Amino acid sequence: MNKFLIPFVLLxxxxxxxxxxxxxxxxxxxxxxxxxxxxDFYGTMRDWHCIINNRKRFVVFIQSKYLNRRxxxxxxxxxxxxxxxxxxxxxxxxxxxxNPGPTMANINxxxxxxxxxxxQNPEQKHSSLFCMxxxxxxxxxxxxxxxxxxxSNLIKFQELVYxxxxxxxxxxxxxxxxxxxxxxxxxxxxxxxxTDRSLGRSGGGVLIAIKQDTFINCNQISSVSMKNLEAVAxxxxxxxxxxxLVVCCYRPPDSNDMSDFRxxxxxxxxxxxxxxxxxxxxxxxxxxxxxxxxxxxxxxQNFCDVLDDYFMSQLCLVPTRESTILDLLITNQPEHITLxxxxxxxxxxxxxxxxxxxxxxxxxxxxQVLSPQTNV
Numbered sequence: 001m002n003k004f005l006i007p008f009v010l011l012x013x014x015x016x017x018x019x020x021x022x023x024x025x026x027x028x029x030x031x032x033x034x035x036x037x038x039x040d041f042y043g044t045m046r047d048w049h050c051i052i053n054n055r056k057r058f059v060v061f062i063q064s065k066y067l068n069r070r071x072x073x074x075x076x077x078x079x080x081x082x083x084x085x086x087x088x089x090x091x092x093x094x095x096x097x098x099n100p101g102p103t104m105a106n107i108n109x110x111x112x113x114x115x116x117x118x119x120q121n122p123e124q125k126h127s128s129l130f131c132m133x134x135x136x137x138x139x140x141x142x143x144x145x146x147x148x149x150x151x152s153n154l155i156k157f158q159e160l161v162y163x164x165x166x167x168x169x170x171x172x173x174x175x176x177x178x179x180x181x182x183x184x185x186x187x188x189x190x191x192x193x194x195t196d197r198s199l200g201r202s203g204g205g206v207l208i209a210i211k212q213d214t215f216i217n218c219n220q221i222s223s224v225s226m227k228n229l230e231a232v233a234x235x236x237x238x239x240x241x242x243x244x245l246v247v248c249c250y251r252p253p254d255s256n257d258m259s260d261f262r263x264x265x266x267x268x269x270x271x272x273x274x275x276x277x278x279x280x281x282x283x284x285x286x287x288x289x290x291x292x293x294x295x296x297x298x299x300x301q302n303f304c305d306v307l308d309d310y311f312m313s314q315l316c317l318v319p320t321r322e323s324t325i326l327d328l329l330i331t332n333q334p335e336h337i338t339l340x341x342x343x344x345x346x347x348x349x350x351x352x353x354x355x356x357x358x359x360x361x362x363x364x365x366x367x368q369v370l371s372p373q374t375n376v
Contacts, residue, residue: 128338128360129167129214132160133248133278133327134345135320135354138175138203139185143351154185156349161186167214168361170278172230172250172327174205185209191218195232198225206230206248206279215239222268228252229260231279233268244361245272249279258302269310269332276337276361277312277330280354284324288317318342320355329357336362 139154161169174194176185182192190209197204204225210218215236222233230250237243245268251261269275283303287294293314295301307314313334320327320342331337338360345352 128362130165131168131170131276131278131359131361132164132166133170133172133329133357133359134350135172135280135327135352136175136350137173137352137354139171140175140180141351153351156351158186160348160350161190161209165211166209167211168246169207169209170248171207171209172205172248172280173203174207175203176205176207193218193220193232193234195223195225195230197230204230204250204252206232206250208232208234208246208248210234210236210246222264224260224264226260228255228257229264231264235272242274243272245269245275247275247277247279249277249281251279251281251283253282255282256299258299258306261303262306265306265310273332274336275310275312275330275332278328278357280327282326283328284326286325288314288325290317315339315359316342316357318355320357321353327354327357329359338362 136153136157139157141153143151143153143156145151157171160166169190174196176194176196178196182194185192185207186209190211192207192209194207195205216239217235217237219235220232221235222231224231228251230252231247233245233247235243236246247268249261281303283300285296286300286304293304295304306312307330311332312330313332315329315331315334315337316325316327316339319325329337329339339357340360341358342355343358344355348356350356
């Protein structure tokens with residue numbers, strides 16, 4: 001028995017070595033290469049982007065002196081390459097999968113452990129919109145984990161949105177620019193409305209991500225990127241034809257003027273009966289209480305005057321950064337909004353210096369104000 005075992009092991013080792021040293025992988029990006037590639041292509045191994053059947057796939061090219069064929073890897077299916085017993089032996093190990101990686105069905109059905117208690121129950125899914133507001137402090141940045149692994153903040157953001165099935169996501173300080181497309185932010189299932197910072201400055205930026213089919217229609221009606229205000233405004237129509245003005249705002253901390261916000265409000269607020277605004281306004285010198293507020297200084301008072309003029313209520317009464325309330329949830333329909341919690345970002349897998357606001361927008365009262373504690 002041993003005399004057959006040793007050659008068999010040596011053969012497997014040789015095959016693994018040949019496949020390892022001679023394989024290149026690359027994405028197929030169009031549909032112009034339906035004929036076999038020239039023989040000399042397999043020896044050069046330089047341009048390994050190809051196009052087959054107008055579908056995005058992965059192709060492995062093997063040098064001709066080892067194996068004169070191509071190996072196709074299709075998304076979510078078995079490989080077409082099965083030349084020897086090597087692949088079957090790998091599968092027999094029990095912990096090898098021919099197509100590793102999550103599918104969107106897995107992403108949408110996966111609970112985030114301790115976040116399971118915050119997922120919508122069936123009644124809320126039909127009667128309410130599940131909303132979150134967060135200051136990302138850059139969706140582009142890379143984080144170093146305790147295990148010394150580099151993890152993209154954008155990947156963590158995608159995990160949060162998909163696993164919690166968020167209906168409306170407000171994000172401030174995205175730090176995005178035109179080099180990053182909407183499909184890179186949330187590849188499927190969401191429509192992205194954003195305003196990136198202009199004027200040659202880095203940082204800033206606002207974004208609203210809306211799950212598809214949440215509304216029967218969404219139109220971006222305003223995009224503002226000025227020194228004292230960054231905002232994006234969406235007109236959203238529910239199936240009952242009720243229209244909401246949904247706004248995400250970021251006011252830079254070095255802003256010393258409220259005129260941009262006043263002009264923005266005077267232009268849009270009179271047109272809509274239902275308004276929901278979320279964002280980081282960087283106004284720490286306003287003391288918010290359940291029924292009133294106390295503003296210190298003319299800048300803060302001017303902001304509160306805008307809210308008063310349009311009968312707005314500010315619902316977040318819990319600190320969102322250290323001991324201050326910088327991130328606000330504002331509406332003229334407080335009976336339709338339930339602010340359920342303000343959570344530390346690490347608890348939701350994010351990296352930021354701001355807590356994350358979680359709320360529900362419902363058609364039916366009663367309105368519940370968050371008590372002065374982190375979780376309710």
